[in-house]
Amino acid sequence: MFGWTGTTLRVDLTKGTITREATDLELAHDYLGARGMGGKIMIDEVAPDTDALSPANKLIFSPGPLTGTFAPSAGRFEVVTKAPLNNVIAGSNSGGAFGPELKYAGYDALIIEGKAAKPVYLWIKNDEVEIRDASAVWGHTTPDTTDLVRAETDEDAKVACIGPAGEHLSPIANIMNEMHRAAGRSGVGAVMGSKNLKAIAVFGTGAVTVADPDRFKAAVMKARKLIQAHPVGGTGLKAYGTDVLVNILNQTGALPTRNYQDGYFPTADKTGGESLAAKQLVRPKGCFSCIISCGRVTKVDNPAYAGYGEGPEYESAWAFGADCGIDDLDAITKANFLCNEHGIDTISLGSTIACAMELFELGVITAKDTDGVQLTFGNVPAMVEMTRKACTGEGFGAKLAQGSYRLAESYGHPELSMTCKKQETPAYDPRGVQGIGLNYATNNRGGDHVRGYTIAIEVLQNGAVMDPRVTEGKADLDITFQNLTGALDSAGACLFSTFGIGAGELAEMLSAVTGVEYSVDEFMKIGERIWNQERLWNLKQGYTTDDDALPKRLLTEPIKTGPAKGEVNHLDKMLPEYYQLRGWDEKGVPTKAKLKELSLA
Amino acid sequence: MTVKYFATIRTYTGESERRFDDAPATLRELLAALAARYGNLFRNAAFAGDALNPEIIILVNGRNVLYLRGLDTPLAQEDEVSIFPMVAGG
Amino acid sequence: MAKVLMIHPDKCTGCRNCELACSFEHESRFRPGASRVQAYTWEREGMSVPMMCQQCDDAACVKVCPTGAMHRSTTLANLVDWDERVCIRCKMCTVACPFGNARYDAASSSIFKCDTCQGAPECVTFCPNGALEFVDDEQQVRSRKKAYAAKFKEAFQEVS
Ligand code: SF4
Ligand code: SF4
Numbered sequence: 001m002f003g004w005t006g007t008t009l010r011v012d013l014t015k016g017t018i019t020r021e022a023t024d025l026e027l028a029h030d031y032l033g034a035r036g037m038g039g040k041i042m043i044d045e046v047a048p049d050t051d052a053l054s055p056a057n058k059l060i061f062s063p064g065p066l067t068g069t070f071a072p073s074a075g076r077f078e079v080v081t082k083a084p085l086n087n088v089i090a091g092s093n094s095g096g097a098f099g100p101e102l103k104y105a106g107y108d109a110l111i112i113e114g115k116a117a118k119p120v121y122l123w124i125k126n127d128e129v130e131i132r133d134a135s136a137v138w139g140h141t142t143p144d145t146t147d148l149v150r151a152e153t154d155e156d157a158k159v160a161c162i163g164p165a166g167e168h169l170s171p172i173a174n175i176m177n178e179m180h181r182a183a184g185r186s187g188v189g190a191v192m193g194s195k196n197l198k199a200i201a202v203f204g205t206g207a208v209t210v211a212d213p214d215r216f217k218a219a220v221m222k223a224r225k226l227i228q229a230h231p232v233g234g235t236g237l238k239a240y241g242t243d244v245l246v247n248i249l250n251q252t253g254a255l256p257t258r259n260y261q262d263g264y265f266p267t268a269d270k271t272g273g274e275s276l277a278a279k280q281l282v283r284p285k286g287c288f289s290c291i292i293s294c295g296r297v298t299k300v301d302n303p304a305y306a307g308y309g310e311g312p313e314y315e316s317a318w319a320f321g322a323d324c325g326i327d328d329l330d331a332i333t334k335a336n337f338l339c340n341e342h343g344i345d346t347i348s349l350g351s352t353i354a355c356a357m358e359l360f361e362l363g364v365i366t367a368k369d370t371d372g373v374q375l376t377f378g379n380v381p382a383m384v385e386m387t388r389k390a391c392t393g394e395g396f397g398a399k400l401a402q403g404s405y406r407l408a409e410s411y412g413h414p415e416l417s418m419t420c421k422k423q424e425t426p427a428y429d430p431r432g433v434q435g436i437g438l439n440y441a442t443n444n445r446g447g448d449h450v451r452g453y454t455i456a457i458e459v460l461q462n463g464a465v466m467d468p469r470v471t472e473g474k475a476d477l478d479i480t481f482q483n484l485t486g487a488l489d490s491a492g493a494c495l496f497s498t499f500g501i502g503a504g505e506l507a508e509m510l511s512a513v514t515g516v517e518y519s520v521d522e523f524m525k526i527g528e529r530i531w532n533q534e535r536l537w538n539l540k541q542g543y544t545t546d547d548d549a550l551p552k553r554l555l556t557e558p559i560k561t562g563p564a565k566g567e568v569n570h571l572d573k574m575l576p577e578y579y580q581l582r583g584w585d586e587k588g589v590p591t592k593a594k595l596k597e598l599s600l601a
Numbered sequence: 602m603t604v605k606y607f608a609t610i611r612t613y614t615g616e617s618e619r620r621f622d623d624a625p626a627t628l629r630e631l632l633a634a635l636a637a638r639y640g641n642l643f644r645n646a647a648f649a650g651d652a653l654n655p656e657i658i659i660l661v662n663g664r665n666v667l668y669l670r671g672l673d674t675p676l677a678q679e680d681e682v683s684i685f686p687m688v689a690g691g
Numbered sequence: 692m693a694k695v696l697m698i699h700p701d702k703c704t705g706c707r708n709c710e711l712a713c714s715f716e717h718e719s720r721f722r723p724g725a726s727r728v729q730a731y732t733w734e735r736e737g738m739s740v741p742m743m744c745q746q747c748d749d750a751a752c753v754k755v756c757p758t759g760a761m762h763r764s765t766t767l768a769n770l771v772d773w774d775e776r777v778c779i780r781c782k783m784c785t786v787a788c789p790f791g792n793a794r795y796d797a798a799s800s801s802i803f804k805c806d807t808c809q810g811a812p813e814c815v816t817f818c819p820n821g822a823l824e825f826v827d828d829e830q831q832v833r834s835r836k837k838a839y840a841a842k843f844k845e846a847f848q849e850v851s
Contacts, residue, residue, distance in 0.1 A: 207722035242690025286706035291819035297737030563663020
């Protein structure tokens with residue numbers, strides 16, 4: 001067998017048992033790995049009504065068949081579990097070198113079940129697997145945990161761990177690997193915390209094999225050339241990182257500002273990738289097998305916010321920046337460092353602080369609630385202080401760490417939470433860019449951009465172009481991106497490889513690695529299968545067509561200033577067509593025929 | 602009229618924006634004037650032959666000129682023009 | 692003209708494409724443990740450094756080798772080559788190399804040491820960042836010297 005290792009590792013933390021089972025290769029052909037296989041395992045093994053933070057939930061770490069090879073920028077893995085934030089199948093994708101190391105240790109997936117009686121970490125060295133006491137590392141930040149676990153295992157081990165936020169079961173806690181890469185969204189860190197699992201250290205000396213080495217090398221050379229020749233994949237991302245997007249979204253009038261009260265932030269340029277490259281960038285960094293190097297090693301000298309680490313990404317710079325009415329890049333980067341160190345999602349936390357700022361300005365909450373802090377938009381020290389408190393869970397921070405939906409609802413104003421299916425929407429205003437609104441509304445994990453990145457076409461002119469202001473054709477565009485990403489994530493590839501290559505190149509590399517022939521159609525069908533599988537899970541969670549919605553503000557309150565002034569999102573013009581093109585009924589339920597076509601029924 | 606430059610375009614112009622008291626009549630005229638001012642790196646980024654380089658993104662008042670009239674987009678004194686190379690992230 | 696492998700840690704992003712290319716070239720599969728080049732990353736500092744055999748002129752591994760398996764290549768200049776047929780796997784070379792650039796791999800019962808892919812190093816082809824270079828032996832000294840000269844130039848330009 002090629003591409004896949006053929007072995008899945010199962011660890012039951014309640015019983016303390018470790019078992020190895022053969023990976024179901026029939027399923028692997030249809031679901032690839034990572035997000036697809038992880039989701040399939042969830043559907044087969046976890047009852048839909050399971051409490052996400054109970055021992056019955058499972059936590060799956062899964063790389064893809066391309067992970068561990070030199071397919072360009074394809075060394076990723078997915079953390080799959082039932083999401084504490086919103087009950088969906090969480091699939092949080094991360095890079096770094098953890099996924100490849102899991103493959104070299106011999107595993108297509110690691111399934112963690114049950115709950116340890118006290119804090120433990122997992123040490124995987126090829127086929128030697130141990131559950132070890134973690135009482136000495138519990139409470140530590142993610143970089144310190146990584147160092148401490150390495151000192152007890154192997155200095156070259158790859159470590160994924162939670163920080164204090166995951167220990168406190170924050171539903172927006174993440175899992176960090178190699179100190180700086182995040183499986184960020186939907187609260188996967190809280191599931192790890194609920195299992196008393198602080199960290200996983202992996203060291204592998206095995207190999208990932210390839211069915212047709214010559215064909216694979218040729219396919220890789222071709223894909224590399226395409227990415228390197230692309231202005232974004234080849235030079236742009238390395239020079240400026242993802243934060244370069246601040247300006248183009250702002251100039252388009254679609255940079256959500258002050259909790260989406262506006263779509264334009266006059267001083268946004270101070271927080272963009274150009275400023276970051278000029279002031280904070282130490283060097284670019286790449287994940288395993290990456291040829292793009294969007295990672296930023298950054299340093300802040302300003303004594304008030306001094307620090308050293310990685311980031312911020314665009315989404316983080318927006319969440320702590322424009323969305324909080326803040327243009328101080330040093331403070332933004334500091335907030336980002338704090339989140340990484342404590343293991344909490346930057347998008348959700350930044351957006352939650354923005355929501356709290358609006359609650360404060362409306363007088364719904366006062367300084368009595370916020371531990372004496374004047375939590376107004378644009379208050380830079382207050383933003384950093386609230387980030388710190390949310391990270392450690394102290395005072396008002398404990399409420400912020402619940403995410404904006406729970407926060408706003410507890411004060412009787414859920415409409416001020418900028419979320420879809422309770423997950424914070426990212427840094428693209430659907431009033432200025434119609435198609436991304438449809439994606440937020442229909443996305444299987446709620447407010448999310450990566451699984452339906454229509455921005456590439458609507459704003460970034462990547463390959464094709466579509467006017468962001470129109471609704472025509474957007475249902476089709478969304479579906480294409482959602483399906484493509486489903487397959488791409490499951491193969492182990494990075495979304496940014498699409499700035500250069502597409503389904504054709506990915507299918508070719510996949511075929512050469514695995515020896516299973518994938519046409520472009522089959523590749524896209526895998527993505528569609530995965531999308532529908534996730535949809536079926538959501539329907540079982542009680543989500544209905546009413547939840548395929550946007551925050552009311554985005555439909556009824558026009559953008560106040562800037563280039564997209566006066567615009568709202570027209571979701572109602574797109575959603576029925578979306579259902580129809582998906583082969584779902586008018587209630588958004590996949591038809592029998594569709595499920596049969598996808599081998600889901 | 603204000604013209605704003607971003608990302609690598611900024612490295613070609615050496616400044617992040619410039620104001621013009623007399624707006625050229627069309628985008629084509631503006632880009633030709635800018636190419637004359639900033640030199641070949643800018644020219645090559647802006648034009649592919651006589652056409653607009655597909656790898657440049659130009660917004661006039663926040664609207665991509667591809668949805669306006671391309672190089673023939675008329676310009677007025679109160680307009681804001683933003684010039685980007687292809688960028689991405691997420 | 693003879694060529695040498697040069698490393699530029701300042702350009703390295705830690706992506707390890709070099710390791711993948713090396714192991715793929717030698718084994719047609721991906722096993723970083725089999726790579727003759729290793730890129731180490733210090734995550735706190737965000738620094739990465741690629742390490743590989745320097746093909747020393749006065750090579751310790753050649754000196755200690757009792758069988759002549761480790762030898763200066765007669766066909767390729769600037770290559771210290773290893774002959775697996777002559778090698779008795781005493782591992783003396785791995786002890787002698789001051790950099791740890793010669794390694795014994797139990798899985799394949801081989802000495803792992805960079806062989807420059809016999810004059811066409813795959814790591815150089817696959818490094819996306821120019822952190823590894825295969826250059827003329829004279830060129831490498833000249834370019835380094837010139838790079839330093841350029842730094843001086845900048846410094847003096849600023850004061851004058
Ligand atoms: S293995 Fe070590 S001693 Fe031998 S040539 Fe290479 S660097 Fe020099
Ligand atoms: S391929 Fe180049 S940039 Fe990547 S780790 Fe190796 S030397 Fe560094």
